[in-house]
Amino acid sequence: MKAASMAVLTLAVVVGGSLAATDAERAALDAKTIVLDPGHNGGNAASPEKIKKQVPAGGFRKDCDTTGTATNDGKLSEHAFNWDVSRRLKKLLEARGAKVVLTRRHDRGTGPCIDRRAAIGNRAKADAVISIHADGGPAGGRGFHVIHPGTLKGYTEPIVKPSKRLALDMRTELTRAGLARANYIGNKGLSQRTDLGGLNLSKVPKIFVELGNMRNRADARRLKSRSWRQSTARALRDGLARYVARD
Secondary structure (H helix, E strand, O other): OOHHHHHHHHHHHHHHHHHHHHHHHHHHOOOOEEEEEEOOOOOHHHOHHHHOOEEEOOOOEEEOOOOOOEOOOOOOEHHHHHHHHHHHHHHHHHHOOOEEEEOOOOOOOOOOOHHHHHHHHHHHOOOEEEEEEEEOOOOOOOOEEEEEEOOOOOOOHHHHHHHHHHHHHHHHHHHHOOOOEOOOOOEOOEEEEOOOHHHHOOOOOEEEEEEEEOOOHHHHHHHOOHHHHHHHHHHHHHHHHHHHHHO
């Protein structure tokens, strides 16, 4: 066989395999239950007495919730960013047949508390839960990172491995979409933690995604972009599809 013909054949096999994988991932989301947890809330700052309430966090207690961060110019709050990306992702997932549950209904309320957020995912018996955030790190640091639960005896043992797989799949798709891995925190875009009640109290696979650093000028510019948020929402959808397709 001539070299040119072999090259065409090889390309056809590769492309065919890629298409087959894409079809499988599309089908995989159908009838799956995905819980989206937009971090923080628009009314938190005005209700300190509510969000400072101490709630269970996995063998210890923490504040009910926090206000989140914002860009240095104050033009974009984290809670609004989280809500916008979550709504975009919800539409994309539902278009693939997934059942989507949000932990809050709008961006004007308070909370819910971290234990309540975990309970929503547990009650839904979610196939996966993703808590959507943006970080408030040092101004010189940029990039995304995915937080997954570490082992906390009596709490996280059943979800550590599947959550790690979810984190790896999400990292793959976010990287493929062109997002840079964080250069100031974690290891190659991943961070394992045992201090987050939202992870510690989950009984289903769950991760947090910090999609960029709001305090970094370059990241902030992207976080403000509607087109960037839409393409990032597609990457989040594809990360979830990759995970449930092989789970």
